[in-house]
Amino acid sequence: MREFDLVVRGGTVVTAAQTMDCDVGIVDGKVAALMAGLPPGRAEVDATGRLVLPGGVEAHCHIEQKSSFGLMTSDDFYSATVSAAFGGNTTVLPFAAQHRGQSLLEVVEDYERRAGEKAVIDYSYHLIVSDPTEAVLNDELPALIRRGLTSFKVYTTYDLLKLDDYQILEVLAVARREGALVMVHAENHEMIRWLTERLLARGHVAPRYHGIGHSRLAEGEATSRVISLSELLDVPLLVVHVSCRHATEAIRDAQTRGLRIYGETCPQYLFLTLEDLDRAGMDGAMYCCSPPPRDAESQAAIWNGLQNGTFQVFSSDHAPYAFDETAKLAAGPDAPFHKIANGLPGIELRMPLLFSEGVRKGRIDLQRFVELTSTNAARLYGLFPRKGTIAIGGDADLAIWEPEKRVEVQWELLHDRVGYTPYAGRQLTGWPTTVVNRGRVVVDGGRLLAERGSGRFVPRGSSSFAR
Amino acid sequence: MREFDLVVRGGTVVTAAQTMDCDVGIVDGKVAALMAGLPPGRAEVDATGRLVLPGGVEAHCHIEQKSSFGLMTSDDFYSATVSAAFGGNTTVLPFAAQHRGQSLLEVVEDYERRAGEKAVIDYSYHLIVSDPTEAVLNDELPALIRRGLTSFKVYTTYDLLKLDDYQILEVLAVARREGALVMVHAENHEMIRWLTERLLARGHVAPRYHGIGHSRLAEGEATSRVISLSELLDVPLLVVHVSCRHATEAIRDAQTRGLRIYGETCPQYLFLTLEDLDRAGMDGAMYCCSPPPRDAESQAAIWNGLQNGTFQVFSSDHAPYAFDETAKLAAGPDAPFHKIANGLPGIELRMPLLFSEGVRKGRIDLQRFVELTSTNAARLYGLFPRKGTIAIGGDADLAIWEPEKRVEVQWELLHDRVGYTPYAGRQLTGWPTTVVNRGRVVVDGGRLLAERGSGRFVPRGSSSFAR
Amino acid sequence: MREFDLVVRGGTVVTAAQTMDCDVGIVDGKVAALMAGLPPGRAEVDATGRLVLPGGVEAHCHIEQKSSFGLMTSDDFYSATVSAAFGGNTTVLPFAAQHRGQSLLEVVEDYERRAGEKAVIDYSYHLIVSDPTEAVLNDELPALIRRGLTSFKVYTTYDLLKLDDYQILEVLAVARREGALVMVHAENHEMIRWLTERLLARGHVAPRYHGIGHSRLAEGEATSRVISLSELLDVPLLVVHVSCRHATEAIRDAQTRGLRIYGETCPQYLFLTLEDLDRAGMDGAMYCCSPPPRDAESQAAIWNGLQNGTFQVFSSDHAPYAFDETAKLAAGPDAPFHKIANGLPGIELRMPLLFSEGVRKGRIDLQRFVELTSTNAARLYGLFPRKGTIAIGGDADLAIWEPEKRVEVQWELLHDRVGYTPYAGRQLTGWPTTVVNRGRVVVDGGRLLAERGSGRFVPRGSSSFAR
Amino acid sequence: MREFDLVVRGGTVVTAAQTMDCDVGIVDGKVAALMAGLPPGRAEVDATGRLVLPGGVEAHCHIEQKSSFGLMTSDDFYSATVSAAFGGNTTVLPFAAQHRGQSLLEVVEDYERRAGEKAVIDYSYHLIVSDPTEAVLNDELPALIRRGLTSFKVYTTYDLLKLDDYQILEVLAVARREGALVMVHAENHEMIRWLTERLLARGHVAPRYHGIGHSRLAEGEATSRVISLSELLDVPLLVVHVSCRHATEAIRDAQTRGLRIYGETCPQYLFLTLEDLDRAGMDGAMYCCSPPPRDAESQAAIWNGLQNGTFQVFSSDHAPYAFDETAKLAAGPDAPFHKIANGLPGIELRMPLLFSEGVRKGRIDLQRFVELTSTNAARLYGLFPRKGTIAIGGDADLAIWEPEKRVEVQWELLHDRVGYTPYAGRQLTGWPTTVVNRGRVVVDGGRLLAERGSGRFVPRGSSSFAR
């Protein structure tokens, strides 16, 4: 038996199917052995009293991406992946975002150049398709799928991103033919536009009106609609960042009928509400994202959906915009709500928040936690079984958690460059204190051990859920 | 590193969460190592080209049980466990059935005596509670739960078994207080009785009228009702052997609302229909079970429920009655339908049928197959993580499948004593050719290698699903 | 043209289909002409500025009935029909209640004797079937149906009234064969019993615990169940006194699926809540009825059901028990909740409450008001078109309303003998100030003009809704 | 008592609420008396043995309308109203259709000029809004509403008619503010376009592919969507010509939730199927309409919706295009399906079909028939109580039916100019043999008695259903 490069010793190994006390032996970045009492490795991590989980697969985040408004996110591939790693992630799936008129191939090349030199953990991209020309549909998307970029996001809203139903059908048809997965940001653009114009006309410009304009009816409607589009073509589809009961019910109903509809939700829909958008002065701007946080009833509906299997994946939708004139307030210190950049940070806290409020409070068990934060994302996006679990032959991507560690959230503890966290002041229990990516100890004891650019691009196969 | 008692080498190991190519090293009946290239063990199984799955946990079967009609099943603990083992199972959970007036403690002792000397694989019992006296509720059930019998079945029908709603509430209250799980046979007794009397009065006595009398409305009604009882006490509950859309929808709806309602289905609801009860002569009697097989629409609803997660567990409900005067025809060669013993065999074919029709035909993947046939049963019934998966420290319970093996079903190939199989003539692809229980090779190459009485009673903890 | 016995002149005539300004000419107790400018009649009622509606058909009330506890209602056929008449009713449908062991034929004779000599308006009976013997099912019910008693009520709860599912099926089968309509009091007896025993064991005896013990889950369950029984036999069925969302949804769902399921609700579910049962001292006893008043969410569900057509009929369930030792407190001044007589008065206020809160506040229109309080009851119970509308040839049963009349409810204004009203202090707008039954002016200007015993028994045909 | 201009004697008068035997006395075009044994009128109709119903209100028909393709309907205001009258109608509500760029005021003037000189029965218009400019929204619609045109139809499909969601919200907001009712043709344009393009690309051009391209998913989706738009603004809305279960369920669900959503269906969805589009040669073109006829399951769903109240109104959607080169085949004798004019005739058979198949076969009763064909249309569209019932003071609009008359449908019996009927060969029972509009006998004994241009424009008030 060959010597192990690294042995993670004495921990409790957790996967989506089980929990077991054993060591993890790693060779060449892969898990090579699961066994109690492995012989000493070249290096060792003492996991005694800790939980050894699959590293998180952060499946929805915006990194070094220029928004359709022209704003750049505060985090680049370095800071975002460092922050992700400190939060227990070993893989990130940000977006390579096409702006209209752009070639998707060139977009991807641009992202690869930037990511390759900065990322400290592994990564791939979802493609944002905002301009589904013939060339994009017939040539670029198939080519990129062959290169392992097997998922695309489309929008039903935002002036410069939204596709109409015909275009969505076109994209879905490509996905069906080529075995890719389509993710949809589902909000009815015209409903939001109509409400927004009337709110502005009445002088309702404060951040909280962002939450009024983005009505849950708009989200429910668009969710039902894209499900119908998916049903027409018999092709799977994922609805991202679900915030409310209406959309949750539409997804659940589709699943009940046997459709391959999947759902994602995010921390902001469990832990924030419209009241956060109504904080004093412009502070509400820090909580503006789309869909917006809702209310207690919505939070209960989202928790229920996490428990009963309606949602497959829990992502951060990390969209980091500084609370200053470079980003959130680019339209001025009194920017009306519709000119405030949409998005909030969360890449580092996604898993600690769910661990503390979900696992520790008994709402979900460890298996479901692993599924929601890692395994299902890997399966959905064609990374499985290389990522998303702890399996012989798979990448040695591990997040080693101290389940009793207590942390009071402050932005200063985090590693992003956004300058604030929406979760400041929360008391969390449980934290990933050691993170291993492909056998490399990336984070340990609060220190970053990985070098800039040491993350790798991971080509992806077809979604396991597009059966 | 200590020498392995047994190494299963070269196979593809499958759990509910993953698939990986590695060897399995076994020491003292436990899985001790998962690794490629393990050193030679004291014994070896060559699993090259085969799938190494967790041994099946057969969670619903009637073994050496006297029915409330007074008929004994054809299989005793020897033949049933041999047949189960040949079908890929390593654990069976038959029933210890209380008849009215009996002490549950004595019932269990009687079963233990019989099982202990005959079983070739591991076992525990669910308790059938037909007489919930004060003594049973307050003393016997708590005592038996402490001895590891943590699940009970109650009936809403059968004259000598049925509990009324008050009694079911009493049993549910004990389950809630003691952390046990209640399983329910849900059919409205009075609806069935009313229909049966009228069918008989009109001279409709043939086996097919069993399927008419046991209306799907009766099953749907009772399912909804026991869900309400569960909701009243906020206690989990499993509906066994679901056969139709009505009951499936009631269960799904409860899950959607966040209730901890679980569902089981069986091969007869996927592969048989009422037309089988209508076969020539009395042949239909071989297909009489309760609930009865339905129709193609019901089959589709059941498949859908297996795919979308409505059902957690797939069991045989093996209830072996010989097609002769000792059992099925005990009431004579022209027995009217209500005097035909209810039940049909399936313990050996449960997994091959689902593997062939489910996995091989693309309806479910291997992970879901493992969940439905092993992992979830182990979790539901407090056997986890000792049983139900392949994990370091867990019992070395393995079913090693040849995924391409083609078999035409004939009763002569099987190992039960029933004398017929409802699935004769079917072509199946995939078969478990080696079965290992606690590190013992129980079945290999068509031969039984385990001794009578070598199976062990497994005390169980609380259900993982009674969170 | 023959002279009219009575002309109601100058009013606005309202039926379930229309509103029209015209006179009503009456001959021999029948409506003989609808026309503006009728010639003078032998008698005249000036209806100028008033609404001429069909007299109310009070389809659910308990009059001079001995309860299964042995208590007699405070109202006899005189006081109850006087009170009903002052509330705008011209027909009442109380119950002829069989106690176990009684012959239904004798029960009916007894009621007829008492009603005949006292009633001031027209009447018929629903039969309460508590003992469905062969004789009752095969002989008495068919005989009574032929005598025009075409509706029966059965109970799923109360020790001395409840039928089991088999018995309900027997009664439904008779109804199907003979063209009668079955009404069901739907609450799960065993759930209530189980809760009640535990509440009492914990010393929770105050009136409010009546509302806890009669859980809405018990009502929802029994409602779903009796719908299944109805579906099995394909026979119409009416669920009486629906109080909560659960039962409303079950009824609505059945209607959506095309079943002939009908629903009734009552004032107490629109205007009272569980908080009324929690009034100081024993005052809550005045509000105890089954099902009990619920909460604001339930009230909204019930209003919604009145608006969208889920409910066909709005009845009082007048069950008058004095708040003293003869009735409500027969078990003592501190009677535990399960010994408090169930029921509350409402026969006189049923229509004024719905008129004021429903019509005047814009929740329903006049057509719907007429449907809910008169037309549908007449159609449901086989009185149509003789009763329930204003039609040529039909009985001249009219309630002439002053739509602007303001009344503050006090028991002293009412004409029952109960001694209290649950609605004391409410401000109502609209009151029926003249009431005509078969052409006789029964009430006018606050005075009773009809003689004791002048009401008549009305034989009924088959339900129009049992199509 | 003044002499009657006309007495309809000896019939059975039916309204949505009742059935009564009496004469109808008419003065100045209004119903003046309902009474048995009226004195002789200046004119008399003997209705002995016949049913006197409110004249039909045909609420959805296309008359002398140029389609957005530029085709003129075969019927002008003369032939269409003659045909309508022979079918028992006394009021028609065709569309005044704006084409893009047109002023709605001018459109209406144009229609009024043409209708005024030709119509033989009363009429008003719904406005088709295809170009909701500021002028239309702010000036023209309010002005036309004040002139009594209180309903508009909008389209979600057809290139030259469809509004986007924003525009629909604009129209709904006007309706809400001004008390008008919006009708929607709900089919998802992009789904239809996508399918159509692919069908054509594969050479699937036959008429039956019209039915494939107009998928029921497209109808269900658009129906759900416009319900969401209505819910956002809390404004009532009617979905016209519902053809399938999907849309029916969406409407029913909205009604269950308490929304003011109304539904219309048409004969073609009860009596035709996709198989009719598949008739030999180009005959299928005669059955092309949108939405297209579906299948037996859809027909059952539509019947169910008529029975349980989901649909309020039953209209013909008469859209008469000759089966020749002037209309159906304007794009050639082998016109591909997307170039075949959409629509089929039905104005004369709407009521006889429903009477024969609905009333005579026991699916609905006479009250429901009257509601669906007359009363509800009058209430929905602000004609009530002047039209839609038989009430003192209301217009004397009567259709006098021979309930036993048997007719075999042939186009030659009808009075339209279309040249074919989709219902040829059907055996119907029941026919309206005398029709009276505002006291004028328009049709009697198979002869037209009304003069060209004798119909009148009826200004309408607000919808009774926009409560």
Ligand SMILES: [Zn+2]
């Ligand atoms: Zn998004």
Ligand SMILES: [Zn+2]
């Ligand atoms: Zn995002």
Ligand SMILES: [Zn+2]
């Ligand atoms: Zn069973």
Ligand SMILES: [Zn+2]
């Ligand atoms: Zn069983």
Ligand SMILES: [Zn+2]
């Ligand atoms: Zn009752």
Ligand SMILES: [Zn+2]
């Ligand atoms: Zn009652």
Ligand SMILES: [Zn+2]
């Ligand atoms: Zn249309």
Ligand SMILES: [Zn+2]
């Ligand atoms: Zn149309």
